[in-house]
Amino acid sequence: MPESLKDIGEFGLIRRIDELLKREGVQAPGVTLGIGDDTASFKARSGYEILVTCDAVVEGRHFLSRHISPMELGRRCMMLNISDIGAMGGHPLYALISLGLKNETLVTDIEDMYRGFLAELHPFGASIIGGNLTKSGDGIFIDITLIGEVEEGRAVRRSGARPGDVILVTGYPGHSAAGLQLLVQSLVSEDHPLVRAYNKPSHRAREGRAVALTGCARAMIDTSDGFLGDLGHICEESKVGALLVQEKFPVSEELKEAAKMLKREPEEFFLRDSDDYQLIIACGKKDVDPIRAAIALTYSGPVTEVALVTAPEEGIRLLLPDGSKVSLSAKGWDHFR
């Protein structure tokens, strides 16, 4: 019988995780105390600000355990948080993992989930320094707090966009959600590129940091709520409007084909759907080139000018191919609706 949590108990599991982290993890710089005390501790570098974010993933809500392996689940949860640190221009350093588990959860599954966390943290030299284990109700939850650093005054917020700025977006937002629909409706196999975009999402954290270091970006956000929802966050925090140009949307041939199969418009996937972790960046027109160059250091996908920042009273509008303009409601993904 494979070992479950009720076989080894909470302290048995803590020991197993501790051993795994000692064997397979790294120690991030600045840690003065890791797992195994009332708190963890670290020393911040002088000249840096500390960034902190948290994101929880709930079984049955954000994932179905029959559709994702524990390792992939771990990667995805950590990736979400790394994406947020990157969208500020920061470098991830320390993670705290809070798990709500069931008695029958297998110990090897938990270990594989931690391997997923580590696989995402390793490229940054980041480490797991603490956490919490508890029993959950009918589904497990994984709540990660990720701490990073950014040079003082260099963080790129949502609030700096100004009328006249250009809006850039990286990659192909919409791919991941279309891939999930193809998968759920069993229309393609698991190695379809859009399904891969869903199953193995990647962040643009390195590119976000490179953009921040240029000093050229006025606002930046990752697309976790869908392009339109996240552009809406920038508009709200910056108190501006935006004019989107439909003809410029980065809609790939694969997305067009998928949209046809799914009887939806590809532009709708781009605008409304979540689960891609790309970047939206606002900058002055003259700063587009240095920002493209910074992103190109580590990312070969497209960086597309899709919109212009406008006055706040104009709201968010879409310029259609026939020259007409329609108003859009910037509703992002809402967990309770």
Next chain:
Amino acid sequence: MPESLKDIGEFGLIRRIDELLKREGVQAPGVTLGIGDDTASFKARSGYEILVTCDAVVEGRHFLSRHISPMELGRRCMMLNISDIGAMGGHPLYALISLGLKNETLVTDIEDMYRGFLAELHPFGASIIGGNLTKSGDGIFIDITLIGEVEEGRAVRRSGARPGDVILVTGYPGHSAAGLQLLVQSLVSEDHPLVRAYNKPSHRAREGRAVALTGCARAMIDTSDGFLGDLGHICEESKVGALLVQEKFPVSEELKEAAKMLKREPEEFFLRDSDDYQLIIACGKKDVDPIRAAIALTYSGPVTEVALVTAPEEGIRLLLPDGSKVSLSAKGWDHFR
């Protein structure tokens, strides 16, 4: 009809929480960016280490919503985390609140829960700087990450106890658990002092900080897993044993009476039961007085010498009133057993 989450949605709730925090919260020093971006950020003070801890509370597991008001629940969850920062000798500064909620959760209940968080944070000038909202399964969960600071090198760990040290404990561990049993079995009214100890638990974070500042404590921990479980953590991390003296246990008259009603030994409540947030401190014999004086600055309850630190091979033993010694197994509260 009172408003629920499905009436106002995730972003409606974020707005309501934001407004409540602006109205009723304070801004902790060092915050450079609060709620409303991809991450929060702060600037650490030079000469300080950052402490970080997280603790999750799950409905049906740690609390039953019919037995605790949302405000009390909020206080309790924040208190657990403040207790951990205090047990290192730190000062709490910034909290991130991650909530798993149900569609039918009432908005006013969430607001009251936040008032509970703030009631515990205010005395420290600490603030809520971020968080996450999601839908949970069959019960809500509240996961708090609390960040604090401590003067560099001043944190008191679990690992510094040495043979010959004295073990001190504050207050009356066991009161809270006995109160819960009295309540569950409907043996007393809600204003019974032990029931109050359960319903309105308090931390010794101020006292922990005062102890750390004396520089006299060799090890410290809070009693969240029960006295014996947490003394076990000190012994394990410090690689020492301990000899407990039963006659010295701080067993109050109230606990003796309650134990009689519950047909259990009062010493068992003291040793095994959790839900009190007192401090266990190891120090040299000559340092007992300055530590007592530091605690007395803000706490009028007892500080009791209950044990001596011994060599590791002796394990944890209990000296009984008849002079005999028995070995104890230092099992703390285990979520999966």
